[in-house]
Amino acid sequence: MNKHIRMKRPQTNPFLCVLLALFAVAPSLSAQRIKGSDTVLPLTQEAGEAFLKIHPRASLTVTGGGSGVGLSALVEGVTDIAMASRKIKFGEQMKLKRAGQEVKEVIVAYDALAVIVNPGNPVSRLTRAQLEAIFRGKITNWKQVGGEDRKIVVYSRETSSGTYEFFKESVLGNKNYMSSILSMPATGAIIQSVRQTPGAIGYVGLAYLNPHVKALSVAYEGGGFYAPTVTNSMNGKYPIVRPLYYYYNVKDEALVRPFIDYLLSPAGQKLVRDGGFVPLK
Amino acid sequence: MNLKQFCEVAMRRILTVSGFTTSIVILLIITFLFAEAAGLFRNKVVEEGYTLAVNRENPVENLSAEQIKLIFDEEITNWKQIGGIDCPIATFRLEQLTELYTEEELGENYERAGDCIAEQVEGQRGMIAFVPTDLVKDQEGIRLLEERNIKAGDVLLGDEWFPTATPSPLFGILPLVSGTLWVTFFAILIALPFGLAVAIYLSEVADERIRQVLKPVIELLNGIPSVVLGFFGLAVVVPFLQQTFDLPVGETGLAGSLILALMALPTIITVGEDAMRSCPVTMREASLALGASRWQTIYKVVVPYSISGITSGVVLGIGRAVGETMAVLMVTGNAAVMPHSILEPLRTIPATIAAELGEAPAGGAHYQSLFLLGVILFFITFFINLCVEYISSRNKR
Structure with a gap:
């Protein structure tokens, strides 16, 4: 809108016209809109601020709303980069293909989920099958997985959270959680509850781990037990890891590439690590 | 009419108008609330734009939201448990398509995706597929399950609240x-x-x-x-x-x-x-x-x-x-x-x-x-x- 007005008005004055047109065009070269996952949002904001310090003429608009919101905005062309905490869905890809658009996918970081229990709990490792049974209500007592005779209290995030969906997909094989699961509005509430409930189990992002809760080692089918650490997540040994993506339209490559390259550079990846995510290398 | 009288009349009008406006706004809000809520019962049991497809030989006509959830949670594993033939149930989601077929087989713009789904469902007697309606509505070898609306009874008297479950969310309040x-x-x-x-x-x-x-x-x-x-x-x-x-x-x-x-x-x-x-x-x-x-x-x-x-x-x-x-x-x-x-x-x-x-x-x-x-x-x-x-x-x- 703004651009339009600037271009029109100076028609009375050719010199001003050229000058203003320059101004109008210059920012559009580096003005980019980024929208999507709330998980990736803090990382993008952090990187955006650092990027703007190096490129003061560039302009970034970063907004959240969820992975689905970001990707549908990309289809409609109201964002230049879509942030997503999951891979683009088949259905979304079909929409893009129908609209004749080609998008490129970039993995910018990884996010690992840690399964946590109360520090007083002697159990320190579980298999994926055991986790699935616990979160689906098939195993209800810690002694069934080698712990004390104590009822298992299962904490989960609210249904609106991307973390909820990822855990369901990765650990529960897309089956539903049991209905009596305790759902907490925020990661902080899960930590607080697990810390004060002896029989508790829950899941949080790697960045939120603290000494008040105990993180479990997890083994998927056919793999060994690995603790949730940045190193184990980077070398692919720890299984509950999801990539965080940027999607952009191929025709916008020139516009968005500088920022993405910055995030992938060592300086950008340091921000990833500082933000509690797992860097690419 | 002097100024004082005019002021009084004006004041009375203003008070009347504000009273009515407030009441009307409140009524509008309530109407909006009810209209949005009533929309729930016009939705299908299965997520919008998607459908459930089964093999032609499968006699099952329709499934309740509850049954669909149990099937996809692998709690119900044989069709005879819900009054069908004695055949184990296999579930299929759209996401599995990319694991089974290459990009080339699916076609550049996925124009052959529907055929691939049909091939899967035809190949297995007990299969139930959760796929977009557009892809499979013209396929010959498969049958789409009858789509039912969400029933008021299931919502008002249902005791399971799974609003984000796929393929079929449960809204028991x-x-x-x-x-x-x-x-x-x-x-x-x-x-x-x-x-x-x-x-x-x-x-x-x-x-x-x-x-x-x-x-x-x-x-x-x-x-x-x-x-x-x-x-x-x-x-x-x-x-x-x-x-x-x-x-x-x-x-x-x-x-x-x-x-x-x-x-x-x-x-x-x-x-x-x-x-x-x-x-x-x-x-x-x-x-x-x-x-x-x-x-x-x-x-x-x-x-x-x-x-x-x-x-x-x-x-x-x-x-x-x-x-x-x-x-x-x-x-x-x-x-x-x-x-x-x-x-x-x-x-x-x-x-x-x-x-x-x-x-x-x-x-x-x-x-x-x-x-x-x-x-x-x-x-x-x-x-x-x-x-x-x-x-x-x-x-x-």
Whole structure:
């Protein structure tokens, strides 16, 4: 809108016209809109601020709303980069293909989920099958997985959270959680509850781990037990890891590439690590 | 007409207009609420734009939302369990397509995706596929299950709340309604005796100096933001309950009731005390002159005289508590199950709306189901307000 007005008005004055047109065009070269996952949002904001310090003429608009919101905005062309905490869905890809658009996918970081229990709990490792049974209500007592005779209290995030969906997909094989699961509005509430409930189990992002809760080692089918650490997540040994993506339209490559390259550079990846995510290398 | 008269007329007009506008806006809001909520029952059981496809030889005509969930959760594993043929069930989701076929087989713009799905479903007698309707509606070898609308009975009497389950979400609101009622009921049970006792103490027993200190302190309670009370509940009340009752988990309905009672107390006390203080001195003096003791005067004269005020206070306090969101969201554990005891986690209506509305796609079934919850909550508070009206009108003589 703004651009339009600037271009029109100076028609009375050719010199001003050229000058203003320059101004109008210059920012559009580096003005980019980024929208999507709330998980990736803090990382993008952090990187955006650092990027703007190096490129003061560039302009970034970063907004959240969820992975689905970001990707549908990309289809409609109201964002230049879509942030997503999951891979683009088949259905979304079909929409893009129908609209004749080609998008490129970039993995910018990884996010690992840690399964946590109360520090007083002697159990320190579980298999994926055991986790699935616990979160689906098939195993209800810690002694069934080698712990004390104590009822298992299962904490989960609210249904609106991307973390909820990822855990369901990765650990529960897309089956539903049991209905009596305790759902907490925020990661902080899960930590607080697990810390004060002896029989508790829950899941949080790697960045939120603290000494008040105990993180479990997890083994998927056919793999060994690995603790949730940045190193184990980077070398692919720890299984509950999801990539965080940027999607952009191929025709916008020139516009968005500088920022993405910055995030992938060592300086950008340091921000990833500082933000509690797992860097690419 | 002089200026004064003109001003008066204008003023009257303005007042009339503002009165009508407010009423109309309120009615519009309610209509909107109802319209959105009613939309829920026009949705199909299966997610919009998707359908369930089965093999031609499979005789099953239609499935309920409950059955679909159990099938995709692998709880039902054979068609004969739901009255079909004796054949194990295999489930298929669209996402599996990219694992089974290469990009080339699917076609550049996925124009052959429908054929690939059909090939899968045709190949296995027990397969049920959850796929977009567009892809498979023209396929020959497969049969689409009949699509049913969400039934009011399944929602109002259903006891499973799985609003984001795929392929078919479950919107049973019974656990949420009963959770709300349980928490509210126990909040009244706790707040009423305490509130009444404090109100009597402040208006009848305490001397003026103590009253002037206590009253602001109690009103201060009204000023605490509910989210702060919620955090207090999570950090203090929850562990306390867990240890006291030796529970596996401290986030229980009782924790919610305690916090709500705490929030309802200032209203009950303030309104109740005002009502008692408005009891005329002549009545008290008459009672005392007849030889009644001070306590007898309180419970035979003052409390009966001001009972309508006290009840209004209680109901107003509870009305505030019913709609309370944040504090309850943090301490009740939010498990959508039918509560059997107040010492179990439960989920209330306001907490559900607050936690889920953010991510529910506008206009979808989940979104509309939250509006339906809003309507139910509206009826609960409406009923409470009717009680206030009735009680205060009954005693106004």
